[in-house]
Amino acid sequence: MSRTLMVSDVHGCLEPLERLLIEVDYDSSRDRLILLGDYVDKGPRSKEVVERVMNLVEHHGAVALKGNHDQRLVELIRTPHAEVRTKFVEHGGVQTLNSYLNRTDEELSGDMLREAIAVIDATYPSHIRFLASLPYYYEDDRQICVHAGLNPRFADWKSQPAHDFMYIKKEFHEAPTRVAKKVVFGHTRAQELHGSSEIWFGGDKIGIDGGCAYGLQLNCLIEESGSYSTHAVRNPL
Template sequence: MKRKLMISDIHGCLEQLNKLLEVAEYYPGEDQLILLGDYVDRGPRSRETVDRVMELVHDHGAIALKGNHDERLVEFIWNGGLEDKSKFFQYGGMETLRSYVPFGVGPDTECLVDDARMIIQRNYKEHLEFLQSLPLYYEDEKHICVHAGLNPQFRDWKEQPPRDFMYMKGEFHRSPNKTGKTVVFGHTRAAELHDSPDIWFSDGKIGIDGGCAYGMQLNGLVYQNDSYRSYVVGNFKQKT
């Protein structure tokens, strides 16, 4: 049976992503890689991470889902409204701009921020279109993979609002999983679920966000032959 390797919340931690693929012995022709969103913000190399994700999808058949940070980046770059700007910089957007533009940018320097937005619109339109086009979930015979979670108020989880796939938290964590499949998700750091950055295994739910951009770790979950195996790469020092 083909291995399935699931990773979430890379957040610009490109070195850790590449190291994790190496540690997990990822082989594109034999393994199915599933990335659960949030490729940008907080970490140091968002631009390069998006390049890498695009390569993995286009050249190696990886599946990439959309996270809330990915959507927020697209909205901010194209629209640049006050609310978009506030949320963008509040949740790690500064690091993303610095990875895309060759000059210093600050949230209070309107001219430089607008210049940065225009540079990204002009030079990285392919990135924006790629992130905007990403699906919100992936489903196979055993799993439902989403960035954040499923809203238990919907009998048919596919009918929940798009925002829920990218933002759902507490109610999803607390409610029983009635889908008949294991839900694999990121968005909420595992350390918030069980006081450890290691993968959180619960009844029908698996949380894999290791909080790498917060100085913790990047987790990889491998599923094969009805069993799971975890792989870990540490923070920016790349401790394994």
């Protein structure tokens, strides 16, 4: 593979993802595509993004990691207790349900939420199995890719809790890593890290979440022969 392309936090924004892949001239015969999680919620086309990611993995050899929003959708369908339902709705889940049910509701009643869970469970079990099966990290010769980050308290980062892979923020951002490779992550918008939606190069770590679902941009970090470059597409809402 001549290039490694890394993209994170698509959040239901299908059109920017497709445009980005075209603009970077993605070719699965020569490029390795790493998707760092959070395919659903907030944006308008979560179902279609999951379908696209499944296709990229199954037919083009892409690597897809699990983000916290992906895990939350799995939990909603498999263990929909009150706390899961509340967090799902509060963090962009209504848009995901609208995507799967072809609706445009801005709010969901309890009955509507139960109906949506039943429909997704019955009609899209392959999506839930796919999201549930995703790995938490990807490592190659040059970098470690993960949705949220590595907990610096663990000498063996692979032994950290699953929750850290999907949720960690400040503790990871503010401390040196304990690994020799760059750690590429999403989850935290680059704007929160350095006041810009451009990719954040933080020494031993690189933050690539451009805040696409917030009307900012979808970033691609491109690694080729040990050097990094970037490309971004805007997503005006």
